[in-house]
Amino acid sequence: MIITKKRDLEELKENIKNYNSFFLIGCSECATLCGTGGEPELQAMKETLEAEGKKVTGSFVAKTGCQVLGTKVELKPFKDALAGTDCILVMSCGAGTQTAVELFQDTAVYPTNDSLFLGNMTRMQMFDQRCSLCGKCVLDKTGGICPVTACPKGLLNGPCGGTNEGKCEVSPDMECAWVRIYNRMKRIDQLEEMKKIAEPKDWSAGNTPMNLNAREKKGGG
Amino acid sequence: MNFKEALNSGKFAVTAEVGPPKGTDIKEMLHDAEALKGKLDAVNVTDNQSAVMRINSLSICKILLDMGHEPILQMTCRDRNRIGLQSDLLGASVLGIRNVLCMTGDHPNAGDHKEAKSVYDIESVQLLRVVDSLNNGKDMMGNDMKGATDFFQGAVVTPEADPVEPQLMKFEKKVAAGANFFQTQAIYDIGKFKEFMTYAKKFPVKILAGLVLLKSAGMANYMNKFVPGIKVPGDLIDELKAAGKGNALDTGINIAARHIRQLKEEEICDGVHIMAIGAEDKVPLIMERAGLL
Numbered sequence: 001m002i003i004t005k006k007r008d009l010e011e012l013k014e015n016i017k018n019y020n021s022f023f024l025i026g027c028s029e030c031a032t033l034c035g036t037g038g039e040p041e042l043q044a045m046k047e048t049l050e051a052e053g054k055k056v057t058g059s060f061v062a063k064t065g066c067q068v069l070g071t072k073v074e075l076k077p078f079k080d081a082l083a084g085t086d087c088i089l090v091m092s093c094g095a096g097t098q099t100a101v102e103l104f105q106d107t108a109v110y111p112t113n114d115s116l117f118l119g120n121m122t123r124m125q126m127f128d129q130r131c132s133l134c135g136k137c138v139l140d141k142t143g144g145i146c147p148v149t150a151c152p153k154g155l156l157n158g159p160c161g162g163t164n165e166g167k168c169e170v171s172p173d174m175e176c177a178w179v180r181i182y183n184r185m186k187r188i189d190q191l192e193e194m195k196k197i198a199e200p201k202d203w204s205a206g207n208t209p210m211n212l213n214a215r216e217k218k219g220g221g
Numbered sequence: 222m223n224f225k226e227a228l229n230s231g232k233f234a235v236t237a238e239v240g241p242p243k244g245t246d247i248k249e250m251l252h253d254a255e256a257l258k259g260k261l262d263a264v265n266v267t268d269n270q271s272a273v274m275r276i277n278s279l280s281i282c283k284i285l286l287d288m289g290h291e292p293i294l295q296m297t298c299r300d301r302n303r304i305g306l307q308s309d310l311l312g313a314s315v316l317g318i319r320n321v322l323c324m325t326g327d328h329p330n331a332g333d334h335k336e337a338k339s340v341y342d343i344e345s346v347q348l349l350r351v352v353d354s355l356n357n358g359k360d361m362m363g364n365d366m367k368g369a370t371d372f373f374q375g376a377v378v379t380p381e382a383d384p385v386e387p388q389l390m391k392f393e394k395k396v397a398a399g400a401n402f403f404q405t406q407a408i409y410d411i412g413k414f415k416e417f418m419t420y421a422k423k424f425p426v427k428i429l430a431g432l433v434l435l436k437s438a439g440m441a442n443y444m445n446k447f448v449p450g451i452k453v454p455g456d457l458i459d460e461l462k463a464a465g466k467g468n469a470l471d472t473g474i475n476i477a478a479r480h481i482r483q484l485k486e487e488e489i490c491d492g493v494h495i496m497a498i499g500a501e502d503k504v505p506l507i508m509e510r511a512g513l514l
């Protein structure tokens with residue numbers, strides 16, 4: 001899921017100081033699990049804004065805020081409230097914010113969250129980054145542990161000289177990704193694979209902006 | 222005799238290190254370099270060592286070359302992408318630099334520009350291959366070049382890494398990628414290093430043992446605690462302690478000299494790489510006491 005955290009409130013206040021009426025959009029997926037854009041957070045934001053003397057015309061939690069068409073349909077019942085709104089606050093990720101920008105081209109839209117990474121939830125409200133969406137996955141060669149993400153240098157051919165008792169040179173709080181990969185490869189009997197030299201990575205596979213038309217199934221391409 | 226010839230002749234090679242300063246005043250560095258002239262087989266020039274921003278390695282290599290030194294250009298992958306690295310390698314080649322040490326490089330987090338965007342487009346193993354490709358007249362994408370380079374390329378290895386197995390796997394990759402010589406991370410336990418050499422001798426590469434000059438017991442303790450892959454044994458720390466404050470540096474020089482003597486006399490490895498870290502002026506003294514001058 002996309003991991004978000006609340007932006008600095010003072011910064012947000014500065015963003016919206018010239019607006020008076022707000023509509024809040026949350027998201028039932030990642031932002032709800034992160035505690036940044038579910039019902040309780042929307043309610044809290046409403047109270048914060050009202051305490052500042054602002055008006056909240058309505059609020060709603062989108063089922064999947066990054067789904068443009070679905071969100072558009074879900075927003076239909078809020079037409080009147082939205083008509084009397086001069087600013088929309090999106091309490092999900094940067095993608096959700098830009099759904100609103102696409103749907104409300106004449107209204108100011110601000111994010112209330114910083115979008116951090118694609119993460120795994122390891123415990124309630126604890127998240128780890130395991131994949132950085134590089135565009136060309138190497139997990140098939142690394143025992144399923146991602147060095148592009150877990151090694152601060154994104155090394156592909158084994159540990160640097162900074163490994164220290166299995167920890168990473170960048171921080172003793174971090175396991176060295178390549179020691180983890182080594183241990184894993186050993187366990188699954190794939191050390192031979194680890195001995196192969198990895199070619200330079202095609203980073204252009206991750207160039208932004210990307211798009212994908214998954215409909216193109218015909219023609220075998 | 223250049224560095225490559227020296228190593229290939231079977232001579233016990235000696236290299237040391239010059240660290241470019243931060244800023245444009247290079248007087249002190251030149252003074253140290255002058256004192257090393259004619260004594261070394263090659264001199265490494267570090268590349269923004271510990272991710273601390275300084276004069277680039279290439280410029281200082283050229284200055285040292287003009288002084289009559291044989292420079293080894295240290296190249297890390299931290300600050301330049303594959304275009305920048307290859308371009309600098311070609312530049313080094315036309316300036317007459319013949320030796321290059323391929324490294325991944327300390328993370329910016331270690332240095333004085335922690336907010337820098339680190340590059341690591343490629344890394345040490347791949348950089349060795351790039352050098353090999355340039356030596357064969359092609360860039361790393363296989364494009365033909367007008368004129369090839371003629372580098373003698375080397376790499377680093379940490380014999381006392383913990384755990385050591387993945388480190389040795391990487392060592393073997395570096396050998397396969399074209400490394401001709403290795404300069405090791407600092408070693409202090411000659412017995413342990415002998416074990417590493419028994420293994421390393423199976424490969425067609427030259428190994429120079431890395432020696433960092435111990436300046437005090439405090440420094441040794443610090444390195445044990447904070448520098449990955451360095452282990453100073455307790456008896457050496459005791460020796461430094463026993464020498465007392467005023468004599469610790471002199472004792473450190475003796476330790477380095479003693480180790481060099483043993484490495485050479487017992488033919489344990491192909492040479493030594495002396496890292497005096499801020500006490501470059503002591504390198505000739507170490508060599509003298511080791512019987513190398």
Ligand code: SF4
Nearest residue numbers: 131132134137138146
């Ligand atoms: S290799 Fe790329 S796609 Fe695969 S897990 Fe790592 S970052 Fe994600």
Ligand code: SF4
Nearest residue numbers: 151160168169176177
């Ligand atoms: S210590 Fe391990 S995880 Fe950290 S930068 Fe080096 S190889 Fe990567």
